[in-house]
Amino acid sequence: MSKTNRKGVIGAILFITISNLLSPAINLFTEGLFQFYHYQSVNAEFEFVAIPAKGRDTKVMEAQFADFLSYHSTIEDKQLYRTFRKDFWKFWNWYAYLFRDVYQYPYIERTWPLNE
Numbered sequence: 001m002s003k004t005n006r007k008g009v010i011g012a013i014l015f016i017t018i019s020n021l022l023s024p025a026i027n028l029f030t031e032g033l034f035q036f037y038h039y040q041s042v043n044a045e046f047e048f049v050a051i052p053a054k055g056r057d058t059k060v061m062e063a064q065f066a067d068f069l070s071y072h073s074t075i076e077d078k079q080l081y082r083t084f085r086k087d088f089w090k091f092w093n094w095y096a097y098l099f100r101d102v103y104q105y106p107y108i109e110r111t112w113p114l115n116e
Helices: 003-021 023-029 059-071 089-101
Strands: 039-040 047-050
Touching: 003 089, 023 039, 023 089, 047 059
Parallel strands: none
Antiparallel strands: 039 047
């Protein structure tokens, strides 16, 4: 690898690393003050909108889902799914995609309940 290529690779890695450190500030401009994360069960029998900035995080969701399952014990698929994609072109969120709990659920295309 030539010296110019090496500097370019190191510069790109440094740029992506710094942007991931600054991702809260970047997301403030790109996503707004409050980020919303929608989750649902496989058939949308249970839905939850997490707003971590307001204290409605995945821990609250898990507690409500456990309560929901206690009343609906016949449900076969007891998995929660996120209905939002990981936009990998938003390289400043790569760290969050790997380590934040809001992204650790499997993805499913959002389905709407029949009663809406």
